Amino acid sequence: MNDTFLKACRGEKTAYTPIWMMRQAGRYLPEYQKVRGNVTFLELCKSPELCVEVTLQPVDLLGMDAAILFSDILILMEAMGAPLEFHEGSGPIFRQTIRDQAALDRLIVPDADEATGFVMETIRLLRQELQVPLIGFAGAPFTCATYLIEGGSSKVFWETKKMMYREPELFHNLMSKITDSTILYLQAQARAGAQALQLFDSWAGILAPCDFAEFALPYVQKILAALKQFDIPLIYFANNGATLLDLSVASGADVIGLDWRIPIGEAIKKVGNKAVQGNLDPFALLLPKDRLRERIGRLLEDAGNAHGHIFNLGHGIHQFTPPEQAKIAVDAVHELSSR
Numbered sequence: 007m008n009d010t011f012l013k014a015c016r017g018e019k020t021a022y023t024p025i026w027m028m029r030q031a032g033r034y035l036p037e038y039q040k041v042r043g044n045v046t047f048l049e050l051c052k053s054p055e056l057c058v059e060v061t062l063q064p065v066d067l068l069g070m071d072a073a074i075l076f077s078d079i080l081i082l083m084e085a086m087g088a089p090l091e092f093h094e095g096s097g098p099i100f101r102q103t104i105r106d107q108a109a110l111d112r113l114i115v116p117d118a119d120e121a122t123g124f125v126m127e128t129i130r131l132l133r134q135e136l137q138v139p140l141i142g143f144a145g146a147p148f149t150c151a152t153y154l155i156e157g158g159s160s161k162v163f164w165e166t167k168k169m170m171y172r173e174p175e176l177f178h179n180l181m182s183k184i185t186d187s188t189i190l191y192l193q194a195q196a197r198a199g200a201q202a203l204q205l206f207d208s209w210a211g212i213l214a215p216c217d218f219a220e221f222a223l224p225y226v227q228k229i230l231a232a233l234k235q236f237d238i239p240l241i242y243f244a245n246n247g248a249t250l251l252d253l254s255v256a257s258g259a260d261v262i263g264l265d266w267r268i269p270i271g272e273a274i275k276k277v278g279n280k281a282v283q284g285n286l287d288p289f290a291l292l293l294p295k296d297r298l299r300e301r302i303g304r305l306l307e308d309a310g311n312a313h314g315h316i317f318n319l320g321h322g323i324h325q326f327t328p329p330e331q332a333k334i335a336v337d338a339v340h341e342l343s344s345r
């Protein structure tokens with residue numbers, strides 16, 4: 007069992023810096039496309055055997071030091087009673103948006119083993135196969151709320167901010183319900199065998215720090231506090247979150263995920279004695295081999311003072327990235343960090 011990732015999360019010495027990539031199982035891999043060619047995305051998410059297959063692909067093909075459960079943050083929203091659609095070539099759609107108390111009242115706090123048993127089954131199956139640790143995950147409440155309120159992806163988040171500022175009580179009620187569901191969901195993942203848990207806050211970066219502190223962070227704190235009992239590493243990733251770092255450190259996470267917009271050395275000073283995960287610009291994978299290795303070498307050096315460093319991209323790997331480039335990065339991290 008390769009437990010380099012878990013050791014780095016705990017700030018322990020490791021023989022080399024472990025690496026995994028956000029969205030490492032996905033469309034940039036022809037092997038994923040092949041599986042996806044026969045099923046819709048939601049069918050894939052609900053088929054444990056296929057989820058196991060695509061979860062293993064980046065570990066086997068590229069040599070990642072951790073696996074991340076193949077699923078999606080919106081699967082839990084669907085289990086809460088919000089019908090979810092994915093159409094080819096476009097993002098997720100929730101036709102029944104949550105914009106008033108009546109709509110919110112129709113959402114439930116599901117029993118995770120019942121409503122999302124396929125996720126727990128995937129985790130149990132993966133644990134029998136994997137030689138590297140398995141990361142479970144959920145969306146952070148603010149990010150999940152934006153999808154429910156907007157009805158899908160957004161660029162301006164008009165409806166979300168409108169609710170936040172004009173109907174704060176309704177907004178907090180929605181956040182509470184997502185939080186309660188997420189706690190049950192991640193506790194079930196831990197019981198099923200997830201060895202680390204990550205909260206993805208993809209849209210936290212649209213918030214002013216004061217609003218992040220008031221409307222988003224307390225719910226992250228509540229979730230992470232409810233997971234402490236499992237004694238597994240907890241990772242919090244706020245995309246575009248460089249200006250939220252001081253606050254994110256108070257989330258209760260053991261590992262702070264970093265996007266690429268902040269030099270890693272600067273972030274490490276703010277994070278103190280927590281591990282960091284990041285933070286190569288996903289598009290830097292397009293650099294020619296020598297320059298990519300150089301860039302990775304510099305990042306590793308700048309992260310030298312971290313109390314644990316897990317190499318990752320600053321956000322998900324882009325779907326048009328050549329897999330060979332991802333492989334160059336994995337090999338470079340392993341070679342250049344070897345101590």
Ligand code: 1CP
Pocket residue numbers: 027028029030031032033042047074075076077078079080096097098143158159160206208245322
């Ligand atoms: O067509 C396809 O095959 C679907 C593409 C795809 C994939 C591969 C989607 C649709 N989701 C996923 C998998 C996924 N999603 C994983 C798998 C595990 C891995 O990392 O390998 C994870 C962790 C997620 C998480 C996720 N889904 C996030 C948070 C992370 C991030 O990238 O910011 C978000 C925001 C989503 C929502 C989502 N899922 C899919 C789409 C197109 C979107 C919308 C993104 C947006 O609004 O821009």
